[in-house]
Amino acid sequence: TELQVIPAKFESTIEEGTVYDYEPSQEGILAELLPRAVSTQIFTALLENAASEQGARMSAMDNATRNAGEMIDKLTIKYNRSRQAKITNELIEIISGAEAL
Numbered sequence: 001t002e003l004q005v006i007p008a009k010f011e012s013t014i015e016e017g018t019v020y021d022y023e024p025s026q027e028g029i030l031a032e033l034l035p036r037a038v039s040t041q042i043f044t045a046l047l048e049n050a051a052s053e054q055g056a057r058m059s060a061m062d063n064a065t066r067n068a069g070e071m072i073d074k075l076t077i078k079y080n081r082s083r084q085a086k087i088t089n090e091l092i093e094i095i096s097g098a099e100a101l
Contacts, residue, residue, distance in 0.1 A: 003041060 022029060 024032075
C-alpha cells in the first residue's frame with residue numbers, strides 16, 4: 001500500500017489569512033520530523049511483517065497439530081482392528097483344536 005508522507009494530511013482549523021511564526025523555521029521542523037516519520041513508517045512495516053510471520057507460523061502449527069490428531073485417531077482404529085482380528089484368529093484356532101479332539 002502507498003502512504004502519503006508529504007504533504008501531511010490534517011484538518012485545518014486555522015482561519016484563512018492567519019499568519020503564524022514558527023520557531024525553528026518550517027524548513028527546520030520539516031527537516032527534523034520527516035526523517036522521524038519515514039523511520040517510524042519503516043519500523044511499523046517491519047513490526048507488521050514480523051507479526052504476520054508469527055501469525056502464519058501459528059496457523060501452520062495449528063493445522064499440523066490438527067492433522068496429527070486425526071492421524072493418531074486413524075492409526076488407533078487400524079491398530080485396534082488388527083488386534084481384534086488377531087484375537088479372533090487365535091480363538092478360531094483354539095476352538096478348531098478343541099473340536100478336533
